[in-house]
Amino acid sequence: MVAHEGDLQDPGRFLADLFTRDRRPAPTRFTDKQWEFYNSTKKLTVLWGGNAVGKSVILAKMARSALRGELPWQKKGRKYTVMLVGNTWSQLSSTLEYLFDGLHPGELGSKVRYEGGAIKGQRMAVYKVQFGPCAGSTLRCGIFRAKNLAGPRADVVLSDEPLPEDVHNELFPRLMGRNGRMYITFTPTMGTAGDIDYLWKLVDDPDKPWFGEIQCPTTVENCTPRGGFIEVPFIRQAEIDQLRDGVSPIQAEMRLGLSRYPRRDCTYFEGSWDARTCRVHWTPPKGTYALVGLDHGSKAQAQVATLTYAHGRGYGTHYHAADMYMSSGRSEMTEDARGIVEMLWRNNLAHPREDLRGRPLEEVLQHRAVNGIPTLDLSDVDLWVGDRSHGGYKGGLGTKSNGMLQRAIAELIGFDTGRMQPHEWRERLPVPLRKIRVPYKRNRSMWDGMEVLRRMMPQRYTISADPKMDPMAEAFGQWQGALLDPLRDRLDSARYPVVEVDSGRWRPLG
16 A cells, blocks of 8 residues: 555554555556646546446545645645535535545544445534545535535535536635635536536636536546556446447447537437337237336427336346327327326226126216226236326316326226225225336436436347337337427336336335
8 A cells, every 4th residue: 555645644544544444555656638737737627438437436536635735725624624526425425425435534534434335433524534635624515405415614615516507606605704615526428418508607707717627538548547557447448339339329429528418419228219110010928017208398299198018027037018199189188198198998997897897988988886896907007107197288288197087097997086085096096007107216317317218228228110110110109309399208107117127126026
């Protein structure tokens, strides 16, 4: 292990660190781009680039150095306030792990440690440096809108993701009066590309030399630490080529640090979606699970339900989008419920009550429930996943929610929901329909879900060749990543149940 300057001033701490640490050593050599970022003295420095160029590693190094007063512009003996922030704790966890790799035991408190993906040993994420040249300095960790980040001034702000504009406007003024600095690292993504134009305007303005950027594409040169006897890159060209081929073409250049924005001359699923291989005739074998995904909306073609079959287990599961319902115009929940039930009927997933067998659906739906038995049995559907509530349009029309859909379906299959208490008609619905699951959502979870579908095509994800699925094929073939594109509503209804099953959040009973 190589001693740091601060270690030589306190040999006892260095020896204790040497013989008691049970974690990986922190890097001591860095790439040219990392050192350029480290040595920047601008008021705001943005290091943006491709995946795997060591952004989190250098950010952690800078956090340690800032707490010890070792950055080029700092002075020893002062107490510094350092903020280390991120979009989510899970995203920040890798930077925190790199940070603790290089801290001395007890440097932030005798009980404070990194364990299980998080900092343990103290409830509030505000830590005091216990010893060293800048003892008494403070480290504040948090996500962008954490309460413990509000209020205090700061000497250094470090972020492993681009700050939303309102958060930037909140944190940047905290540096005033302290000669403070802000450092930001990130890889441009589909989820951030349209939200950080304010940041590009700052670093691109020639009249504001105190703001600057460092672009770091994913290349072998930029992934080679300097100063060793033999300089060995931590990423090879073959891996870089695999990275380019492994992501959607629309965002490949962003993932390699070559572009700030997604391509506009291709579609999101380009390279994976091909109607010749992804559209097939497929009959679900015995043991297949039936999944219904719902995306709520009140405009024409905005309410979409997709029937997907899942066959197999784990990573061997094959998903097949077999049918869909899409509103033709503005719709209310009662109309949507009928369209969804019709979809289940034509796929033999809605079975008429014994005394109504052999009759057409329209006639079946004219009858009421008898002794608590509905006109249709929908229990062959194993999973329902529906989006969050939709507020509708003027006057409360077009309001949509999972609860409203449950009620509309209950009414359609024969229950008098106007005279029954909600628990009375709900407990007579099939178990999966009693609680429509809401997809797990976090920042950029939509992009993660789309990537799940893209990577599955066509080996593990196909859609029916039936003309009823032409609208879904159109969405896969034409969507270019725009968040407000109506095509996305169809894709959302398709991805919700697949992600729910493939992530392991839903497992069939037994």
